[in-house]
Amino acid sequence: MLEFDDIQHILLTRTPAMTGRYEFLTFSNPAGGRAWLSELIPVVESAAAAQASMDGTKRWVTLAFTWKGLRALGVPEESLETFPEAFCQGMAARADILGDTGAASPEHWVGGLAGADLHAIAILFARDDAEHARATGVHDELVARCDGVRSLSVLDLNATPPFNFAHDHFGFRDRLSQPVIEGSGEGPTPGSGAPLKPGEFILGYPDELGPVADLPQPEVLARNGSYMAYRRLQEHVGVFRDYLREHADTPDDQELLAAKFMGRWRSGAPLVLAPERDDPELGADPMRNNDFNYKEMDPLGYACPLGSHARRLNPRDTAHNMNRHRIIRRGATYGPALPESAPDDGVDRGIAAFIICASLVRQFEFAQNVWINDRTFHELGNEHDPICGTQDGTMEFKIPNRPIRKVLKGLPAFTTLKGGAYFFLPGIKALRYLTALDS
Amino acid sequence: MSGHDWSKPAAMAIPQEGYFELERGRYGPIYPRTPACYGFSIIAKVKEGREDAIREHGKTIQAAITETPEFLAPLRLHYLRWVLFDIGDGLTFQYQGIFDTDFDKYTEDAVQLFGQSGINTVFTNLEGFPEDWKENPDAFVKFVREHHFPSFLEYGEYPYVTADEIKKALRLKAAFSDMLDQMQ
Numbered sequence: 001m002l003e004f005d006d007i008q009h010i011l012l013t014r015t016p017a018m019t020g021r022y023e024f025l026t027f028s029n030p031a032g033g034r035a036w037l038s039e040l041i042p043v044v045e046s047a048a049a050a051q052a053s054m055d056g057t058k059r060w061v062t063l064a065f066t067w068k069g070l071r072a073l074g075v076p077e078e079s080l081e082t083f084p085e086a087f088c089q090g091m092a093a094r095a096d097i098l099g100d101t102g103a104a105s106p107e108h109w110v111g112g113l114a115g116a117d118l119h120a121i122a123i124l125f126a127r128d129d130a131e132h133a134r135a136t137g138v139h140d141e142l143v144a145r146c147d148g149v150r151s152l153s154v155l156d157l158n159a160t161p162p163f164n165f166a167h168d169h170f171g172f173r174d175r176l177s178q179p180v181i182e183g184s185g186e187g188p189t190p191g192s193g194a195p196l197k198p199g200e201f202i203l204g205y206p207d208e209l210g211p212v213a214d215l216p217q218p219e220v221l222a223r224n225g226s227y228m229a230y231r232r233l234q235e236h237v238g239v240f241r242d243y244l245r246e247h248a249d250t251p252d253d254q255e256l257l258a259a260k261f262m263g264r265w266r267s268g269a270p271l272v273l274a275p276e277r278d279d280p281e282l283g284a285d286p287m288r289n290n291d292f293n294y295k296e297m298d299p300l301g302y303a304c305p306l307g308s309h310a311r312r313l314n315p316r317d318t319a320h321n322m323n324r325h326r327i328i329r330r331g332a333t334y335g336p337a338l339p340e341s342a343p344d345d346g347v348d349r350g351i352a353a354f355i356i357c358a359s360l361v362r363q364f365e366f367a368q369n370v371w372i373n374d375r376t377f378h379e380l381g382n383e384h385d386p387i388c389g390t391q392d393g394t395m396e397f398k399i400p401n402r403p404i405r406k407v408l409k410g411l412p413a414f415t416t417l418k419g420g421a422y423f424f425l426p427g428i429k430a431l432r433y434l435t436a437l438d439s
Numbered sequence: 440m441s442g443h444d445w446s447k448p449a450a451m452a453i454p455q456e457g458y459f460e461l462e463r464g465r466y467g468p469i470y471p472r473t474p475a476c477y478g479f480s481i482i483a484k485v486k487e488g489r490e491d492a493i494r495e496h497g498k499t500i501q502a503a504i505t506e507t508p509e510f511l512a513p514l515r516l517h518y519l520r521w522v523l524f525d526i527g528d529g530l531t532f533q534y535q536g537i538f539d540t541d542f543d544k545y546t547e548d549a550v551q552l553f554g555q556s557g558i559n560t561v562f563t564n565l566e567g568f569p570e571d572w573k574e575n576p577d578a579f580v581k582f583v584r585e586h587h588f589p590s591f592l593e594y595g596e597y598p599y600v601t602a603d604e605i606k607k608a609l610r611l612k613a614a615f616s617d618m619l620d621q622m623q
Binding site for chain 1: 462463464465466513540541544545547548549554571573574575576577578601603
């Protein structure tokens, strides 16, 4: 039975937040960090609390810590040593494994994310701008009061028009293919796969293979916790639009090319079900927009290219043990929208997302290493994921076509990783445990 | 992969570590692709009295593949060789595989498949194999990595060619043959 009242809400619920802020913090003394944490715990809602109060709540708080952050709070060495290696090393130290090279490498990261003093993140989501201002004001004041707590950087999030569906700066509908946890009360939409054992995403429960050994110690710290891989991806909207204009003659062809990169039309309609033209009704219909597969319906990629983003991030029936490589995504866009006809203004905009899973190495890192930044994915050769893979300007993208396929060479980077980190997302009891540690 | 000439046999000498330049995978160093594709050689001592159990697995695998020929497809295997030997230090088992996906990417799939077949239980007869291998796939991965010995020479008659490419070529050949026969 899932302990809804102990699991932080971000794992199991989506909130109607339109805006928010990520606060990246450092603790120079454990007592200060614990004082900050103690004051925030009453407003960190569990999944149960968030669900019960969703209509009335105006802001939602999530707290998570890096490995160095756990140490900075006073977690003893014997306990720190029981955490998984990838989490202990941190995302910046594993950049070569993840393919975060060139412009994406940690030396170019912003916001202090690559630094050894990144200890915690406070995710503040707010229903509206007024609440955003109020809540961040209260948090700033709290940080000022807590001796030894300092803000390294902040990132303000905001949705951009149109507001009736979640989308990124390229205009693509988001949040379409989400796994569902057994016992969460949610049912999967057709094509999203059967509900997964909770241990795939939450520590302390059996996963798809059964009971899980080697959890971090002590149990109170690990139980109902999870890991989050944070990725801040700058989206080069002007570059993307220019590329479409240069490589496709008509607006319809440009939309098709964009869809070939993504694997779905901007409306969310999957190419496999709508290979030639968009179908916005299909895109908006959760009972249909995820109900397809690849090996059976499009084995050679004539509808959805083998290397497209959606096909890499969820290879469906062409992958083995998919159930062990699913991820939960949360996040938001940041930065102002670039109007359709405007040239690139050089303003920083993009998506700042969290990939939540019980095993960073088996779920998040697997996707990065074996699907996104892997030249041998489907034996495509000189290709990485065209949307979120590392692109150094020399790679290709192949679009199967009859009579002859199209090969786009020298693909520019449409996004650049500007930072990331591995966080541990404790359960509510675990948060209290952290405040009660001795120095 | 493009750039390699399948028609010219090739040999590759490999440094002692098993790689030319350290490239990190999620679980350890990545061993390079060679004219003999990818492979591993897991070598471990056999627990006292377990020889028959290991030999019995030969029959288990034969039966499994006869029943489900595609069973090992996720591993993209070319060849497997299992050997038991005692050259004075006690009974030792070698599990050698040649396949088309690199060791680091392959290990989880392999461990998973082993768990699904009867193949995993061959490992339980080996010294040092983790007791909690079922709940602890990471420990299984660690065992496989620690008992792998990289080659220092590999040779390929048709270098770098994948099993899929070979089967595709053979299918084409068969199709052309049929076509020519029908044109007679």
